[in-house]
Amino acid sequence: MTTTTLAVLVPLLPFLGAAAGLLLGRTTPGFVRPLAVLPPLASLVLAALVAARQGGDAAVDAHTELTPTGSVPIELALHIDGFAALVAVLVAFVAACVQIYSTGYLRDDPRYPSYAALVSLFTSAMLLVVYSGDLIVLLVGWEVMGICSYFLVGHYWETPEARAASLKAFLVTKLGDVPFLIGLFALATDAGSFRITRVLGAVASGGIDHPTVIALLLLAGVAGKSAQFPLHTWLPDAMAGPTPVSALIHAATMVAAGVYFTARLLPLFEASQAAMVVLAVMAAVTMAGSGLAALAQDDIKRVLAYSTIGQLGYMTGALAVGDRGAAVFHLLTHGAFKALLFLAAGVIIHAAGTNSLAAMSRMRGLRDRIPDAYWTMTVALLALAAIPPFSGFFSKESVLGAAEHVTSGHTGHAPAVAGWIVLVAGLLTAVLTAAYATRLWLLAFRGQGPEAPDHGRQPLTMTVVLWVLAIPSLALGGLAYRALPDWFDGRDLTPTPLTSVLGTGLALVGGLLTYGCWQRTTRLAAGTPLGAVAAHPEEDAGLVEAEAIATHEPAYGDIAYAPDPADPSRLLLGPLHRHAAAGFHLDAVYTALFVRPVQAGASLVRFLDREVVDTYVHGAAALPRLLGAAVRRAQTGNVQTYVSALLAGTVVLAVAVLLVATGV
Amino acid sequence: MHLAYPAVLSALLFCTGLYGVLARRNAILVLMSVELMLNAVNLNLVAFDVWLSRAARDTLHSGQALTLFTIAIAAAEIGIGLAIVLAVYRNRGTSDIDKLRDTAEGPETEGPGTPAAEKAEATA
Numbered sequence: 001m002t003t004t005t006l007a008v009l010v011p012l013l014p015f016l017g018a019a020a021g022l023l024l025g026r027t028t029p030g031f032v033r034p035l036a037v038l039p040p041l042a043s044l045v046l047a048a049l050v051a052a053r054q055g056g057d058a059a060v061d062a063h064t065e066l067t068p069t070g071s072v073p074i075e076l077a078l079h080i081d082g083f084a085a086l087v088a089v090l091v092a093f094v095a096a097c098v099q100i101y102s103t104g105y106l107r108d109d110p111r112y113p114s115y116a117a118l119v120s121l122f123t124s125a126m127l128l129v130v131y132s133g134d135l136i137v138l139l140v141g142w143e144v145m146g147i148c149s150y151f152l153v154g155h156y157w158e159t160p161e162a163r164a165a166s167l168k169a170f171l172v173t174k175l176g177d178v179p180f181l182i183g184l185f186a187l188a189t190d191a192g193s194f195r196i197t198r199v200l201g202a203v204a205s206g207g208i209d210h211p212t213v214i215a216l217l218l219l220a221g222v223a224g225k226s227a228q229f230p231l232h233t234w235l236p237d238a239m240a241g242p243t244p245v246s247a248l249i250h251a252a253t254m255v256a257a258g259v260y261f262t263a264r265l266l267p268l269f270e271a272s273q274a275a276m277v278v279l280a281v282m283a284a285v286t287m288a289g290s291g292l293a294a295l296a297q298d299d300i301k302r303v304l305a306y307s308t309i310g311q312l313g314y315m316t317g318a319l320a321v322g323d324r325g326a327a328v329f330h331l332l333t334h335g336a337f338k339a340l341l342f343l344a345a346g347v348i349i350h351a352a353g354t355n356s357l358a359a360m361s362r363m364r365g366l367r368d369r370i371p372d373a374y375w376t377m378t379v380a381l382l383a384l385a386a387i388p389p390f391s392g393f394f395s396k397e398s399v400l401g402a403a404e405h406v407t408s409g410h411t412g413h414a415p416a417v418a419g420w421i422v423l424v425a426g427l428l429t430a431v432l433t434a435a436y437a438t439r440l441w442l443l444a445f446r447g448q449g450p451e452a453p454d455h456g457r458q459p460l461t462m463t464v465v466l467w468v469l470a471i472p473s474l475a476l477g478g479l480a481y482r483a484l485p486d487w488f489d490g491r492d493l494t495p496t497p498l499t500s501v502l503g504t505g506l507a508l509v510g511g512l513l514t515y516g517c518w519q520r521t522t523r524l525a526a527g528t529p530l531g532a533v534a535a536h537p538e539e540d541a542g543l544v545e546a547e548a549i550a551t552h553e554p555a556y557g558d559i560a561y562a563p564d565p566a567d568p569s570r571l572l573l574g575p576l577h578r579h580a581a582a583g584f585h586l587d588a589v590y591t592a593l594f595v596r597p598v599q600a601g602a603s604l605v606r607f608l609d610r611e612v613v614d615t616y617v618h619g620a621a622a623l624p625r626l627l628g629a630a631v632r633r634a635q636t637g638n639v640q641t642y643v644s645a646l647l648a649g650t651v652v653l654a655v656a657v658l659l660v661a662t663g664v
Numbered sequence: 665m666h667l668a669y670p671a672v673l674s675a676l677l678f679c680t681g682l683y684g685v686l687a688r689r690n691a692i693l694v695l696m697s698v699e700l701m702l703n704a705v706n707l708n709l710v711a712f713d714v715w716l717s718r719a720a721r722d723t724l725h726s727g728q729a730l731t732l733f734t735i736a737i738a739a740a741e742i743g744i745g746l747a748i749v750l751a752v753y754r755n756r757g758t759s760d761i762d763k764l765r766d767t768a769e770g771p772e773t774e775g776p777g778t779p780a781a782e783k784a785e786a787t788a
Contacts, residue, residue, distance in 0.1 A: 637768025
């Protein structure tokens with residue numbers, strides 16, 4: 001088979017798997033698991049084959065026009081360069097891991113068939129985005145992901161948190177997608193084509209008339225999808241979905257799409273200095289803010305959610321300094337270790353029976369219950385904190401190195417100010433990242449107090465996946481940083497000594513600072529007992545998690561916050577802690593700015609409809625109603641009355657005829 | 665015999681029947697009154713037939729033929745009528761016409777949503 005055929009099969013197989021799973025899920029439950037697991041695995045093999053054949057050489061391009069569509073043609077086009085080939089391998093790899101893990105995690109879930117089918121559809125949509133060479137085809141995958149995330153985040157739709165979170169995820173990403181769509185149309189009008197290669201050709205020859213406007217419009221969609229400030233608020237709430245879905249959304253699909261899209265069209269963004277500075281500011285605010293918020297979260301998954309936002313900030317930061325190689329490198333390593341972090345967190349939640357770090361810090365011996373999750377999570381957290389030689393170190397240093405390179409101002413493609421913004425925010429975030437990673441590890445695995453409850457052994461499907469993901473988290477960065485420039489733009493990704501020493505040193509400072517605070521505060525834990533534990537050792541992990549999420553707010557008064565004086569982040573953040581736990585009150589700001597005006601408008605419309613429009617309708621109906629009431633009186637139901645009326649009428653008619661006939 | 669006698673007799677019969685149809689309550693008596701009216705018509709038909717044939721203006725006796733038709737139709741009608749009355753009586757326990765008011769409109773019934781009110785009206 002040609003490379004093109006293989007590449008077409010990569011997104012097609014999960015799509016067919018999803019369709020078959022939805023059709024057969026109810027009638028033949030035996031087929032559901034194979035249909036869920038095999039298509040992503042086959043896609044992984046095919047994507048790897050495509051990557052091997054492409055090999056970082058010239059991009060594979062193929063296109064066919066299905067039907068003429070007016071002025072600007074829409075074509076089914078493939079554009080596979082080194083970025084697309086490698087990102088597709090990552091997506092298929094994480095999706096296959098998630099599907100295998102889900103067979104254990106949701107093994108007793110009655111809605112497993114539709115869940116597995118939606119995960120497959122999600123994967124297929126992301127693979128379509130990755131391989132597509134046409135912006136409209138890319139948009140199709142982009143929007144299918146939006147609706148899939150809505151369904152999957154709302155998987156536990158019995159709980160109000162999940163319903164609200166799924167709606168929020170959908171609406172916030174759609175808010176970004178409207179300008180995104182307008183931006184795509186403006187871009188295609190300027191370039192005369194939706195094909196990415198032609199658009200980039202037009203950019204190179206200066207054929208785009210309004211690069212700043214288009215870039216900013218596209219950035220809105222990217223910010224929504226990739227959870228960048230100010231449209232990031234849906235991501236922490238999306239933790240109400242099952243843990244494997246979080247792993248999928250955070251590691252491979254959805255949030256990666258925005259970064260990947262920007263990487264593909266980076267020359268367009270580089271054409272506008274203003275767009276690059278906006279991108280840099282967005283990345284810096286996102287990085288620093290999410291780091292502080294992650295430090296104050298109580299829900300283990302919300303810590304990871306904010307950390308995803310921060311790591312995505314690194315990626316957009318790399319894009320803001322014009323180095324898409326570093327951005328996609330970080331996307332790859334982050335995909336591996338963030339998937340591992342979430343899947344391990346799922347195991348921890350199942351074993352501990354709670355998603356609250358405050359409750360976990362009051363349990364002794366949790367790490368002995370789940371040694372697999374303990375060791376793999378340690379690896380993943382070290383990768384997240386960018387400690388050498390774990391993979392996160394190399395990718396993060398490539399980002400910081402790129403930013404440092406730009407600060408000198410010798411590069412034409414990105415303004416020096418963007419480099420400074422990204423570098424400073426990146427170094428600050430390195431401290432914060434190490435701090436919250438250390439805090440999570442200490443609170444989850446170094447708890448003091450009564451023995452952790454025994455919830456039985458974890459299913460093999462869940463633990464094996466953790467070790468499979470631990471390998472790239474450990475080694476991908478170190479092995480790949482020399483080979484990757486051949487696949488990407490050819491720019492060097494080797495860590496520079498200056499940023500390496502600075503970044504690692506700051507990470508160590510953050511970690512040690514947290515450790516010191518933790519040693520001081522952990523004594524307080526015994527004084528304030530906390531913990532709402534949902535124990536279902538016989539049930540599957542999904543049920544435990546759903547219950548843990550549902551009980552967090554009643555138990556602690558807030559979905560993100562626990563009144564725990566033993567939390568080291570209180571000492572670290574001081575008075576900032578309360579605001580950081582609430583995500584710096586951005587949700588409250590949005591409520592005041594958007595939700596309340598919309599509700600006021602809705603009540604005004606309701607008033608106009610009920611009181612104004614309806615009054616005219618009622619008034620117009622009054623006369624017919626009166627006439628009807630008068631006529632209705634004749635309808636007594638007594639047949640003899642009717643016959644009497646008939647007789648009277650006949651007599652009157654007869655008399656009239658007689659009078660006419662006699663000519664009176 | 666002069667034509668006036670049967671004509672007056674049939675007019676009287678018809679008026680008696682009309683009164684019965686309009687004023688009696690029992691459905692069977694109403695049916696009987698209908699029969700009276702029909703027979704008044706029959707009497708008229710026969711009388712005028714004889715009167716016309718005497719003047720030799722009508723030799724086909726179409727009046728008498730028509731009377732036979734009326735008698736046959738009246739027999740069929742009374743059969744069906746009595747069967748209906750019997751069925752109504754078995755269902756409702758009464759054959760009083762004043763109490764069979766299912767076709768009445770309620771005072772202010774909004775649409776077809778209140779069959780209970782109509783039923784109550786019918787049995788009241």
